[in-house]
Amino acid sequence: MLTDVAVVVAEPVPAFELGIVSEIFGLPRADPSLPRYAYAVCAERRGALRTSTGFAVIPTDGLDRLATADLIVVTGAAPPVPPPTPALATALRAAADRGAVVAAVCTGAFVVGAAGLLDGRAATTHWAYADDLARRHPSATVDPDRIYVVDGPIATSAGASAAIDLCLHLIRHEHGADVANRVARELVVPPHRSGGQAQFSRVPIAFPGSGDLAGLLDWAADHLGENLTVGALAQRATMSTRTFIRRFTEATGATPAAWVREQRVRRAEQLLEKESATIAAVARHCGFGSPDTLRRQFRKVRGVTPEAYRAAFRQSP
Known part of the structure; x- marks a missing residue:
């Protein structure tokens, strides 16, 4: 369980990324039932360390604090990112070896990579620097289109605000969908963006003369139990199937089928946490049809069965 969080900084400290991590893990939530963390x-x-925007921050602890943290978040400056000192590289490797999660936000991936923790792993970073990261670490699989990647105990995220998505994913993994959603609501941010979502969209969400895709997404999320095939969605969007698939993928970074599956799994998570409905009822409500289909898709997306998820995250009445 992630209860002890340490963020590592060095000059120039990226102010925005540090602010995100501090807001999520270092600030007590207004809802006292939400998890609180020991934070450093x-x-x-x-x-005092200079930040990327000129003001200074004063760290609360030295590198010895990394020896006890469950989650270590690594930040990085704009490239060229200075390599970690031998002491920091050693501390990061020791943390990963003892089972701590090491998460790099944005160019922090360069620091984690220089410590040897990306070798043989999948990773991402800001799209503008992904090629450089791949050149420096040829044994890593760098995906410039992902907003975050989790590979074992090592996690990486894309630029700036993608740190929010990674942090919420880590909370979701540890505490369940409802807790992550409530934290997101306090932050006034979207509760979940899949790690596979593209870092940026190439076209606007609304297509003149073709209907409002944002409205379609809202409608589909409220009607997950209905027929949401690609053909049905294309018809509702008043587009040909081929045009709909292309524009949907360009706008969201996911195919229509993958997006619908993700929404259905998310809804299933909420029902499994809060409701006493049978697996069959959850499957019908979310549009999976049968328990076997729910189990297959849920395991594919979340890596566990619905029953195991319910056992881990079921809330007490």
């Missing part, structure tokens, strides 16, 4: 900002040098 760590650096090898304990004095």
Whole structure:
């Protein structure tokens, strides 16, 4: 269970990324039932450190704090990112070896990679720097189109705001969908973007003369138990199937089928956490039809069965 969080910084400290991590893990939530974390900002040098926007931050702890953290978040400056010092690289490897999660936000992936923790793993970073990361670490599989990637105990995220998505994913994995959704609501951000979502969209959401795709997405999310085949969605969007698939994928970074499956799994998570409905009833409500289909799709997306998920995250009445 992630209860002890440490973020590692070095000059120039990326102010936005540090703010995101501190807001999510370092600030007590207004809802006292939400998880609270032991939180520390760590650096090898304990004095005031210059940020990317000019002001200074003062770390609360040194690198020795990494020896006890369950989650270590690594930040990075704009490239060229200075390599980690031997002390930091050693601390990060030791943390991963003992089972801590090491998560890099944006160009923090360069620091994690230089410590040897991306070798043989999948990773991402800001799309503008992904090619450089891949050149530096040829044994890693760098995907510039993902907003975050989790490969074992190592997690990486794309630029800036993708750190929010990665942090919420980690909370979801540890505490369940309802807790992550409530944290997101306090932050006033979308509760979940799949790691496979593209880093940016190439076309606007609304297509002149072709209907409003954003409205279609809202409608589909409210009617998951209905027929949401590609053909049915294309007809509702008043597009040909071929045009609909192309524009949907360009706008959302996911195919219509993958998006619908993700929404159905998310709804199933909520029902499994809060409701006493049978697996068959959950399957029908979410549009999977049969328990076997629900189990197959749920395992594919979440890596566990619906029954195992319910046992782990079921809320007490």
